[in-house]
Amino acid sequence: MSFFKRLRESIASKTEAVTSKFKEGLAKTRSVLTDRVAELFTRRQKIDEAFFEELEEILIGADVGVNTVMELIDDLRTEVKKRKIDQPSELQPILSEKLMDMLRGTGEETGIRMNPDGITVILFVGVNGVGKTTTIGKLAWRFKQQGKSVLLAAGDTFRAGAIEQLEVWGQRVGVDVIKQEAGSDPAAVMYDAVQEAKRRNVDVLICDTAGRLQNKVNLMEELAKIHRVIQREIPGAPHETLLVLDAATGQNALQQAKLFGEKSGVTGLVLTKLDGTAKGGIVIAIRHEMSLPVKFVGLGEKMDDLQEFDAEQFVHALFAGLAGAIEENEEN
Numbered sequence: 001m002s003f004f005k006r007l008r009e010s011i012a013s014k015t016e017a018v019t020s021k022f023k024e025g026l027a028k029t030r031s032v033l034t035d036r037v038a039e040l041f042t043r044r045q046k047i048d049e050a051f052f053e054e055l056e057e058i059l060i061g062a063d064v065g066v067n068t069v070m071e072l073i074d075d076l077r078t079e080v081k082k083r084k085i086d087q088p089s090e091l092q093p094i095l096s097e098k099l100m101d102m103l104r105g106t107g108e109e110t111g112i113r114m115n116p117d118g119i120t121v122i123l124f125v126g127v128n129g130v131g132k133t134t135t136i137g138k139l140a141w142r143f144k145q146q147g148k149s150v151l152l153a154a155g156d157t158f159r160a161g162a163i164e165q166l167e168v169w170g171q172r173v174g175v176d177v178i179k180q181e182a183g184s185d186p187a188a189v190m191y192d193a194v195q196e197a198k199r200r201n202v203d204v205l206i207c208d209t210a211g212r213l214q215n216k217v218n219l220m221e222e223l224a225k226i227h228r229v230i231q232r233e234i235p236g237a238p239h240e241t242l243l244v245l246d247a248a249t250g251q252n253a254l255q256q257a258k259l260f261g262e263k264s265g266v267t268g269l270v271l272t273k274l275d276g277t278a279k280g281g282i283v284i285a286i287r288h289e290m291s292l293p294v295k296f297v298g299l300g301e302k303m304d305d306l307q308e309f310d311a312e313q314f315v316h317a318l319f320a321g322l323a324g325a326i327e328e329n330e331e332n
């Protein structure tokens with residue numbers, strides 16, 4: 001059996017596990033990344049400096065990030081020397097493998113870290129419009145599907161319509177929302193919500209927050225205060241502080257990750273709007289440059305459009321068909 005046949009079969013068996021939604025969601029990124037890589041790998045007959053330069057350009061163009069690309073290209077150069085490879089097609093599986101290594105990171109647990117004895121509190125942070133409220137709705141739905149009881153806290157008291165938006169999600173999913181009037185102190189809302197969560201003894205409390213970046217210092221102070229209130233009422237909480245990033249903003253998302261990640265006790269990332277963007281390469285940059293796990297990715301606006309992140313599935317969804325495309329191009 002040819003090398004490509006074997007590779008294709010191994011990819012096929014793995015991608016069976018990948019939902020079609022995941023692949024669909026990455027379609028735009030595939031068109032700027034995978035298709036261009038396939039074209040390069042078939043057009044170029046030899047691995048040389050010009051080949052590496054073009055590969056570099058494609059990866060940077062797909063928002064993989066300059067630092068990450070430089071490191072990746074250096075690694076590939078080393079492998080090419082070590083394995084005495086000179087055909088681009090031989091490099092393709094190595095590229096996939098390297099990307100997977102970068103995405104896997106240090107192998108921290110995926111999924112939500114649950115409180116083994118009591119209420120699990122999950123706090124959502126991130127700037128306006130990235131998808132916090134939507135992700136909370138989707139996550140609440142997931143927990144409900146698992147038979148867990150959920151309560152939501154409307155901690156974005158700042159943005160007009162934010163409380164109502166969370167309530168709409170609450171109704172859709174069938175969970176209650178603890179709220180106060182618009183403009184009230186978010187820490188007070190959190191206090192109320194924690195009391196109510198304890199009184200009802202729910203499994204999960206998910207807290208929304210405001211994300212007004214124009215007032216960075218205040219935002220960080222507000223988040224710290226929310227943390228303190230929750231911690232005081234439930235020791236060990238919040239069990240997760242998830243930073244939501246809009247993948248469609250590309251390098252901006254990486255900047256936000258650096259800004260928040262350092263200060264606000266973030267334990268994991270959610271990358272939204274991967275559907276509809278060609279900048280999916282940003283996931284690789286963020287994963288590589290931050291020591292935070294990507295917990296979920298958002299692939300649409302509906303209830304079931306939240307996917308647990310899995311490095312292997314991500315790379316397979318991105319590169320499924322690449323080996324086949326190269327082989328096909330070569331046959332023609």
Ligand SMILES: Nc1nc2c(ncn2[C@@H]2O[C@H](COP(=O)(O)OP(=O)(O)O)[C@@H](O)[C@H]2O)c(=O)[nH]1
Nearest residue numbers: 128129130131132133134272273298299300301
């Ligand atoms: N296509 C797509 N849209 C999303 C996704 N997540 C959120 N959105 C949309 O992004 C907009 C802002 O979301 P919202 O939850 O209000 O952001 P927040 O300000 O951070 O709470 C809304 O129109 C959402 O429907 C996603 O994964 N894919």
Ligand SMILES: [Mg+2]
Nearest residue numbers: 132133156162
């Ligand atoms: Mg919101």
